[in-house]
Amino acid sequence: MNIIETENLRKEYGTIVALDxxxxxxxxxxxxxxxxxxxxxxTFIKIVLGIISPTSGKYKFLGYEKEKTTLDIIRKQIGYMxxxxxxxxxxxxxxxxxxxxxxTGMPFEVAMQRAHEVLDYVGLExxxxxxxxxxxxxxxxxxxLAQALVHDPDVIICDEPTSGLDPAGREDILFLxxxxxxxxxxxxxxxxxxxxxVEQTCDHVILLNKGRVIYEGSLEKLKEKQKYGTQVRFYSxxxxxxxxxxxxxxxxxxxxxxxxxxTNHVTLEELTAIAIKAKxxxxxxxxxxxxxxxxxxxxVSKS
Amino acid sequence: MKPTLDITPRNSYRPLEKSRLxxxxxxxxxxxxxxxxxxxxxxxxxxxxxxxxSGLLWYVTTLFTVSRLSIxxxxxxxYWNTFKDSLSLFTAPREGAGGLLIGIGLAVIGSGLIADDxxxxxxxxxxxxxxxRTYILSKILTMLAIVFISLFLWAFLLYFIVIYKTGPxxxxxxxxxxxxxxxxxxxxxxxxxxGGIALFFSSITDRSLVAGVLILVIPLLIQFIGTLILYxxxxxxxxxxxxxxNTVLIVWDKLWGGTYKYAQYMPEAxxxxxxxxxxxxxxxxxxxxxxx
Numbered sequence: 001m002n003i004i005e006t007e008n009l010r011k012e013y014g015t016i017v018a019l020d021x022x023x024x025x026x027x028x029x030x031x032x033x034x035x036x037x038x039x040x041x042x043t044f045i046k047i048v049l050g051i052i053s054p055t056s057g058k059y060k061f062l063g064y065e066k067e068k069t070t071l072d073i074i075r076k077q078i079g080y081m082x083x084x085x086x087x088x089x090x091x092x093x094x095x096x097x098x099x100x101x102x103x104t105g106m107p108f109e110v111a112m113q114r115a116h117e118v119l120d121y122v123g124l125e126x127x128x129x130x131x132x133x134x135x136x137x138x139x140x141x142x143x144x145l146a147q148a149l150v151h152d153p154d155v156i157i158c159d160e161p162t163s164g165l166d167p168a169g170r171e172d173i174l175f176l177x178x179x180x181x182x183x184x185x186x187x188x189x190x191x192x193x194x195x196x197x198v199e200q201t202c203d204h205v206i207l208l209n210k211g212r213v214i215y216e217g218s219l220e221k222l223k224e225k226q227k228y229g230t231q232v233r234f235y236s237x238x239x240x241x242x243x244x245x246x247x248x249x250x251x252x253x254x255x256x257x258x259x260x261x262x263t264n265h266v267t268l269e270e271l272t273a274i275a276i277k278a279k280x281x282x283x284x285x286x287x288x289x290x291x292x293x294x295x296x297x298x299x300v301s302k303s
Numbered sequence: 304m305k306p307t308l309d310i311t312p313r314n315s316y317r318p319l320e321k322s323r324l325x326x327x328x329x330x331x332x333x334x335x336x337x338x339x340x341x342x343x344x345x346x347x348x349x350x351x352x353x354x355x356x357s358g359l360l361w362y363v364t365t366l367f368t369v370s371r372l373s374i375x376x377x378x379x380x381x382y383w384n385t386f387k388d389s390l391s392l393f394t395a396p397r398e399g400a401g402g403l404l405i406g407i408g409l410a411v412i413g414s415g416l417i418a419d420d421x422x423x424x425x426x427x428x429x430x431x432x433x434x435x436r437t438y439i440l441s442k443i444l445t446m447l448a449i450v451f452i453s454l455f456l457w458a459f460l461l462y463f464i465v466i467y468k469t470g471p472x473x474x475x476x477x478x479x480x481x482x483x484x485x486x487x488x489x490x491x492x493x494x495x496x497x498g499g500i501a502l503f504f505s506s507i508t509d510r511s512l513v514a515g516v517l518i519l520v521i522p523l524l525i526q527f528i529g530t531l532i533l534y535x536x537x538x539x540x541x542x543x544x545x546x547x548x549n550t551v552l553i554v555w556d557k558l559w560g561g562t563y564k565y566a567q568y569m570p571e572a573x574x575x576x577x578x579x580x581x582x583x584x585x586x587x588x589x590x591x592x593x594x595x
Binding site: 046049050051071072075076078080082086087088089090091099100102103104105106107110114117120121123125144147149151152179180183184 | 314315316317318319321323324325326327332335336339343344346347415419420422423424425427428429430431432433434
């Protein structure tokens with residue numbers, strides 16, 4: 001069963017279209033929702049959580065359609081970690097998580113014990129009695145993860161979980177999320193615009209831009225798109241470039257590295273013939289794999 | 304090559320035994336949320352020194368300038384008159400400081416009730432745990448509880464400070480229906496007027512200090528501008544009844560015999576009560592719904 005299924009989901013804020021007929025099927029496992037700022041990721045998540053209503057379209061969460069009666073069931077199966085470092089003021093970490101536990105149906109004693117367990121897990125055991133107001137951003141993110149886990153949900157939804165964190169804090173949060181998926185069978189759905197986070201944690205990717213899905217599929221398949229022509233380097237590239245143009249090759253020349261990326265199909269034999277004609281040796285010949293960022297930017301700009 | 308995360312967890316995750324979860328009714332959740340907010344408000348209120356200070360300043364000023372005669376008037380020997388007059392201290396700063404003290408109570412304790420959630424965007428987290436209706440009802444209940452606490456706190460303070468020597472014994476007051484009925488009426492009227500105003504200002508800002516000052520100052524401004532300027536100049540009774548403390552005074556006095564000269568303005572006062580409470584509910588609903 002898919003975690004989330006949507007059909008022509010649309011959300012408008014006045015004249016702004018935040019989501020434009022989004023139809024996706026999000027499978028169990030670790031799924032990333034990738035897109036630049038303002039792509040509509042947070043809006044999508046809030047609709048799925050039942051926090052805001054779509055302008056039109058349908059969606060199902062774990063097979064349930066959103067209705068008042070099913071919202072409670074949905075809430076029990078979701079742990080949500082919001083985008084901003086949100087906490088409730090004037091309480092300690094333990095009070096915050098315990099209260100969230102009680103709101104999901106735990107008696108006081110159970111909620112207290114559970115709060116200790118999840119705070120230990122996220123590494124806040126030494127900070128649990130401090131006022132959350134004085135937590136660092138990294139600690140707040142851990143606290144938010146703890147409250148998301150307090151009722152042991154099947155699905156964890158995170159909105160930009162590593163936003164504003166230093167590299168070490170980022171690694172910590174990603175590790176915890178990966179651990180939950182790999183070792184405890186949780187499904188993870190998280191939005192981000194940080195590509196490295198996706199590479200580290202997810203198997204499935206949905207790429208969103210301007211409220212539209214521009215890619216949906218496995219990370220492997222997306223990485224295939226990174227393969228982009230052939231990278232070659234000549235001793236004297238200026239002698240080769242006119243010949244490449246003459247033969248009708250499409251290519252990009254990097255002024256700094258002096259590398260040429262040929263986007264048409266080209267063989268080593270063909271390039272050797274050109275090199276002989278130009279009287280300059282070939283220094284490098286290999287398939288070119290674009291950085292993920294570059295592929296992402298290209299897909300976004302084309303969409 | 305795919306980057307890896309080589310970190311060893313300090314503690315392992317422990318799945319929860321689902322049998323330990325109880326099915327909670329909406330009422331249970333409202334009570335849980337209300338108790339949490341109330342505790343949070345009462346504990347956190349001590350940090351609001353500026354509001355307490357400004358409130359006390361208002362209190363002292365009002366006490367010594369406007370209400371001086373009222374305090375003296377409670378000294379008569381007659382048992383019931385003493386008691387009745389002393390209760391009038393609660394009704395308006397024009398004749399007593401009790402109403403103002405309840406305003407201070409609401410400003411100090413209740414200002415962060417929704418403003419804190421606005422600041423921390425806690426609505427979003429709550430929305431994934433409880434329904435919007437549960438959230439709104441819990442906030443209203445918390446506000447009512449704060450009015451209740453303020454009212455009784457100041458009632459007992461008043462008893463010990465002002466009527467201790469001339470009034471009836473404490474046990475006699477608590478048991479007597481007159482005292483309790485008065486407090487119930489005052490509770491309802493204060494909840495709808497000052498409580499509505501407190502909900503409104505706490506909902507429209509994300510700074511509890513600002514909310515606290517507004518809860519304290521705006522009703523007084525409306526009161527003084529409405530009564531001393533607009534009503535005196537135009538003679539339109541609605542301006543008088545719009546003053547939140549006047550509203551309380553008019554309703555209270557009308558229900559207890561109509562001795563107050565403005566008791567005839569009961570319809571306007573009821574309109575004011577409904578107006579302030581509706582404003583509070585509207586702002587609360589908007590704040591809880593603002594989840595873009």
